[in-house]
Amino acid sequence: MTVTNERRVLVHSNKESLGASVAARFITKIIDVLEEQNYASIVVSGGSVSTLVLAAINASPARDSVDWSRVSFWWADERWVEAGHADRNDHQAGLDLLDHIGVDPENVHRFGAVGEFDDVEAAASAxxxxLQEHAQGDDASPRFDITLLGVGPDGHIASLFPDKPQIRDASSTVLTIDDSPKPPPVRLTLSLPAINNSQRVWMILAGAEKASSLGLALAGAGADQVPVAGVKGRKRTVFFVDGDAAAEVPENLIASTY
Structure with a gap:
């Protein structure tokens, strides 16, 4: 069977059905992955829609059918604040999912926090x-099984923003940001090559304010202008969207099934 890395757009009627659908597909895919290999590695990010998905996974009756002890979690980006701070993506992910499942603490790979390292560059280096320690072969990072990304109204993913040099930086797996357009200004983020070293990238978009960026990305805009346009999973890249976010998606790009 030939595996393609084409992009697909799956449209849902509203934000709630979007979250439930992604959660159901996530659980099914993780079970499939764990039947084929000893572990699964997941990347999660922040943002309201990502939170929606993690909470929906936690609420699913099928949640405990996953052997979470064989799943590792990584972060696409993090805010450079103290551990436990409400602004941290790992804090919210804990509330939404990780605190409720039997995941091994050693398999939860959090970015460093203020007070744990001398500065943000030291945290990035760590x-x-x-990532290198858990990479396969000559890769500089793991080949993540599923990466879940939210997308901002400006098309940013993780903490890779339009017209910022980090979106073009392929020199490292982890980059630092000191002037994020969204507070807090200092952040850590996976680079685009590290994100694209994922077998499957699932991007979740809800709301009319996301329609323009999604339309531009699918129309061939450059990653400098719309960072989400540069995302391409090794096997599959899927946009899970609600009807409002799909307003500018050409009909021929909308898939009827996964």
Whole structure:
């Protein structure tokens, strides 16, 4: 069977059905992955829609059918604040899902926090080393099984923003940001090559304010202008969207099934 890495757009009637659908597909796919290999590696990010998906996974009756002890979690980006701070993506992910499942603490790979390292560059270096330690072959990072990404109204993913040099930086797996357009200004983020070293990238978009960026990305805009346009999973890249976010998607790009 030939595996393609084409992009697909799956449209849902509203935000709630979007979250439930992604959660159901996520659980099914993780079970499939764990039947084929000893572990699964997942990347999660922040944002309201990502939170919606993690909470929906936690609420699913099928949640405990996953052997979470064989699943590792990584982060696409993180805010450079103290551990436990409400702004941290790992804090919210804990509330939404990770605190409720039997995941091994050693398999939860958090970015460093203020007070744990001398500065953000030291935290970035430590995360690069951790990624390298779990990489396959000559890769600099793991081949993540599923990466879940939210997308901002400006088309940013993780903490890779339009017209910022980090979106073009392929020199490292982990980059630092000191002037994020969204507070807090200092952040850590996976680079685009590290994100694209994922077997499957699932991007979740809800709301009319996301329609323009999605339309531009699918129309061939460059990653400098619309960072989400640069995302391409090794096997599959899927946009899970609600009807409002799909307003500018050409009909021929909308898939009827996964």
């Amino acid at each position: 995360y690069r080393a951790e």
